[in-house]
Amino acid sequence: MTERKLNLNTLKRCLNQDPNLASISPDMKCNIFKTLFITSGCDYISYFSGHGKATFIEVFCQNAQFICGTEMEGCLSETGSQDKHKGFLAFLRLVGCLYFKKHWSSFATQHSCETPRQLFESVLAETVKKRHEMWINMIREIVSERILSEEERIPSTSALERHWNRTCWVSQFWQNAVSQDVKVGLPLPEESGWMCQEDGCYAIGWDSIELQERVKGTVEFLTKGCSCKKSKCITSQCSCRKQQKNCGPACKCMDCGNNNGHVENSRVDQSEDDTYSDEDHREDENVNNYYSDDDESGSESDNCYVTSEVVVDFDVMMDIDED
Numbered sequence: 001m002t003e004r005k006l007n008l009n010t011l012k013r014c015l016n017q018d019p020n021l022a023s024i025s026p027d028m029k030c031n032i033f034k035t036l037f038i039t040s041g042c043d044y045i046s047y048f049s050g051h052g053k054a055t056f057i058e059v060f061c062q063n064a065q066f067i068c069g070t071e072m073e074g075c076l077s078e079t080g081s082q083d084k085h086k087g088f089l090a091f092l093r094l095v096g097c098l099y100f101k102k103h104w105s106s107f108a109t110q111h112s113c114e115t116p117r118q119l120f121e122s123v124l125a126e127t128v129k130k131r132h133e134m135w136i137n138m139i140r141e142i143v144s145e146r147i148l149s150e151e152e153r154i155p156s157t158s159a160l161e162r163h164w165n166r167t168c169w170v171s172q173f174w175q176n177a178v179s180q181d182v183k184v185g186l187p188l189p190e191e192s193g194w195m196c197q198e199d200g201c202y203a204i205g206w207d208s209i210e211l212q213e214r215v216k217g218t219v220e221f222l223t224k225g226c227s228c229k230k231s232k233c234i235t236s237q238c239s240c241r242k243q244q245k246n247c248g249p250a251c252k253c254m255d256c257g258n259n260n261g262h263v264e265n266s267r268v269d270q271s272e273d274d275t276y277s278d279e280d281h282r283e284d285e286n287v288n289n290y291y292s293d294d295d296e297s298g299s300e301s302d303n304c305y306v307t308s309e310v311v312v313d314f315d316v317m318m319d320i321d322e323d
C-alpha cells in the first residue's frame with residue numbers, strides 16, 4: 001500500500017489564498033474544513049448517499065459566501081455546545097446546496113433559480129430557522145420528483161439535526177485528542193444523535209421515534225389493505241375502518257364507503273367523477289408539460305403517478321444530472 005502524505009502547512013496556505021474562500025475569516029477556515037471532513041462521513045457517522053467528500057468540498061467552495069459568509073447567521077466552524085445551534089443553520093445551507101447542485105436543471109426550469117442563494121432569498125419566514133427549513137423543504141420536493149430510490153432523498157430536518165449533533169460531537173472529540181482528558185466538555189452520545197443499545201453499544205439514531213412511526217404507518221397504509229366485498233367498508237368488519245383509517249391504494253374492496261369521497265375512475269362514468277377537482281387537472285397538465293421535454297423515451301404517462309403530494313415519473317427519474 002502506498003503511503004499518502006499531506007503537507008498541512010501547504011494546505012493551510014492554499015486555503016488562505018483560494019479566491020472562492022476570500023469572504024471567510026482565516027481563523028475559521030481550518031475548522032470549517034474539519035467539519036466538512038467529518039460531516040461528509042467518517043468512522044463515527046454516516047455519509048450522504050451519492051455525495052462524496054470531493055463533492056462536499058467543491059459545493060462548499062462554490063457557495064462559501066452563502067454557507068459561511070459573515071452576512072449569514074451561523075458558520076460550519078460553530079460546533080461547540082454553546083453555538084452548534086447556529087452552526088446547524090450553515091449545515092442546512094450546505095446540505096441544500098449539495099442537492100441543489102445535483103438537480104440543478106429542475107430548479108432552473110421550475111423556479112427560474114440558478115443558485116441556491118436565489119431560491120433562499122425568495123423564501124420569507126418569521127424566524128431564521130423556519131426560513132432554512134422552508135428552503136430545504138422546497139429543495140426536498142423538487143428532489144423527490146426526480147429520484148429513483150429512497151436513499152437519494154434529502155433526510156428530514158430532524159434527521160439532519162441528529163447528523164449535525166453527531167458531527168459536533170466528533171469535532172469536539174478530535175479537538176480533545178491533545179488534551180489530558182478526551183471527555184472534557186463532551187456531551188453524552190445519547191444526547192448527540194446516537195442510541196445506546198441493550199448490549200451497551202451505540203447505534204446511529206436516524207430520526208425521531210414519532211417520524212419513524214409515521215413512516216411505518218404510511219408504508220403499512222400503502223402496502224396493506226382490506227378486501228371487503230359487501231360491507232362497503234362502513235362497518236368494523238373492515239380492517240381499515242376498524243383502525244380508523246381510510247381505505248388506501250392496496251385495498252381490494254368494492255363500492256368502498258371509507259375513502260374520503262374518492263371514487264375509483266375505473267368504476268364510474270367520467271361525468272360522475274366530481275371528486276377530481278379542476279385544480280387536480282391543472283396540476284396533471286403541468287406535470288405532463290414539464291416532463292414532456294425531458295422524456296427521451298417518448299412513452300406516454302403510463303408510469304406517471306400523481307397525488308396531491310408526490311409526483312413520481314419513473315422515466316424522468318433515470319435522467320438525473322451526474323455533474
Ligand SMILES: [Zn+2]
Nearest residue numbers: 226228233238
Ligand atoms: Zn374494507
Ligand SMILES: [Zn+2]
Nearest residue numbers: 226240247251
Ligand atoms: Zn380498506
Ligand SMILES: [Zn+2]
Nearest residue numbers: 233247253256
Ligand atoms: Zn374500502
